[in-house]
Each structure stands twice: as C-alpha cells, then as structure tokens.
Amino acid sequence: MNRPGPVIRLLVVDDHPVVRDGLSSMFAREPEFAVVGEATGGNEAVRLAGTLRPDVILMDLRMPGGDGVSAIRELVARGGGAHVLVLTTYDTDSHVLPAIEAGATGYLLKDAPRDELLRAVRATARGEAVLAPSAAALLMSRVRSPAPGPLSERELDVLRLVAAGATNREAAAQLFITEATVKSHLLNIYGKLGVGDRAAAVTEAFHRRLLVPRTDAR
Structure with missing residues (x-):
C-alpha cells in the first residue's frame, strides 16, 4: 500500500x-496541498513566511502592500x-526578468489551466524551474540576443536630468537637442x-550606482 507523500x-x-x-479553495480540494496562510502584499508575505514556513509561495507582482519582486529578493536573502x-497577469520583460533575477523559481500566468497550476506547484516545491510559455520565450530571446551595452554619456545626461525632475521638454532645452531625441534616449x-x-529607470540607475545622490554643500 502506497503511503501518501x-x-x-x-x-x-x-x-x-x-x-x-479561489486559489485557496482549489488547493483545499487536493489532499497533497495545505494553504497555511494568505497575504495581501509582499511585506506581509515576507513576515508570514518567517512564521508559517511554507514550501511554496504563490506570489503576485503588483500589489499596494509591497511589490512581489522586492518580496522575492527579501525572501531569498533571508534563506x-x-x-x-x-502567479500574475503580466508577461513583459519588465516583469519576468526582474522576478527571475530576484530569485523566483517559476513564473506562471493567472490564466493557466488548473491542472497546469497544480503541476507547477508540485515542480516548484521540488525546486524545479517552471515557466509560462511566453515567459520562457522571452528569456530565450534575451539569452540569444547580445547583452545591452552600457549607457552612453548622453543617455546618462538625460537620466541625470530626469532624476532631477526635468520633463522631456526641459531636458531637451538643457541639452540642446529635440524632445523627440530625448524620448529616443529614454527608450x-x-x-x-x-x-x-522613468521612475523605474531612475531607481535602477541608483541601484547600479550609475547615478549618485546629490549632497547639498554647506
């Protein structure tokens, strides 16, 4: 007689x-799963994970109570x-890549069929990578494409002005270029x-130390 795992x-x-x-009800019908907790945002997820000790965390990305990517990064750091x-509705590179880089084991979309989600959770619990087809295709294209180069000096000029609060028009005026050129640099x-x-670009630039906080001279 086989013993349950x-x-x-x-x-x-x-x-x-x-x-x-919906997710809790679905997993409650399966004897191999137990939903030990629910969280409304990334900050609460990090706190609950420390006390509930889940095997798998189903994580949305965009939430007012702390975004998913930051929560993933913190969870990985805490070990x-x-x-x-x-488990999200977004499959663009600005969502998939940061989540995977932060340490997510898998990436699935909310329109995934029930059986696919169950299999994905089982695989995730084993530490196996699980990717929605669109996310896998995006990662493959990124691997096959040459890595983006460093920011040019003019792109850094634009970014510094954006970080200081300049609009595209104001940045164009200060750099003696057209507004369309500023938009092209931003892209x-x-x-x-x-x-x-823009906001994410400034945040990431500070994170990579491409920009440094200004200190007022006294």
Whole structure:
C-alpha cells in the first residue's frame, strides 16, 4: 500500500480577495496541498513566511502592500527555504526578468489551466524551474540576443536630468537637442536597464550606482 507523500504547504499572496479565495479553495480540494496562510502584499508575505514556513509561495507582482519582486529578493536573502512561484497577469520583460533575477523559481500566468497550476506547484516545491510559455520565450530571446551595452554619456545626461525632475521638454532645452531625441534616449535607457518607465529607470540607475545622490554643500 502506497503511503501518501508529504503535504506541500502553500502561502498565497495576492491583493485581490477573490483570487486568494479561489486559489485557496482549489488547493483545499487536493489532499497533497495545505494553504497555511494568505497575504495581501509582499511585506506581509515576507513576515508570514518567517512564521508559517511554507514550501511554496504563490506570489503576485503588483500589489499596494509591497511589490512581489522586492518580496522575492527579501525572501531569498533571508534563506527560509520556500520556493516562489510567481502567479500574475503580466508577461513583459519588465516583469519576468526582474522576478527571475530576484530569485523566483517559476513564473506562471493567472490564466493557466488548473491542472497546469497544480503541476507547477508540485515542480516548484521540488525546486524545479517552471515557466509560462511566453515567459520562457522571452528569456530565450534575451539569452540569444547580445547583452545591452552600457549607457552612453548622453543617455546618462538625460537620466541625470530626469532624476532631477526635468520633463522631456526641459531636458531637451538643457541639452540642446529635440524632445523627440530625448524620448529616443529614454527608450534606449529603458531597454538597457530592463525597466518600463522613468521612475523605474531612475531607481535602477541608483541601484547600479550609475547615478549618485546629490549632497547639498554647506
């Protein structure tokens, strides 16, 4: 007689109650899973993971109570042993790449069929990488493409002005270039830094020490 395997302990992290309830109900019907907790944001997920000790964390990415990527990074740094399976609606490079780089074991979309999600959680619990087809294709294209080069001096000029609060028009005026050229530089910057907007570009530039905080002279 086969003995049942160990129960996979789950922590569900999503800011939408309907999503959390749906996932919890689905896994509750499967004897091999146990939802040990729910969180509405990344900050709460990090706190609960330390006390509940889940095997797998189903993590949304964009939540008002702390974003998923930051939570994944913190969970990996703390080394609790839980594997993170991202479950989101976003499959762009500005979402997939940061999540994988932060330490997510898998990346799945919310429209995945039930059986696929169950298999993904089982695989994630074993530490196996699980990727939605669109996420896998994106990563493959990134691997096959040459790595983006460093920011040019002019791109850094644009980024410094953006960080200081300049609009595209103001940056164009200060650099004696057209507003369209500023927009083109920004698109190149986004691609090289792997981000999707101005705020994220500035944050990532500070993180990489491409920009340094200004200190007022006294």
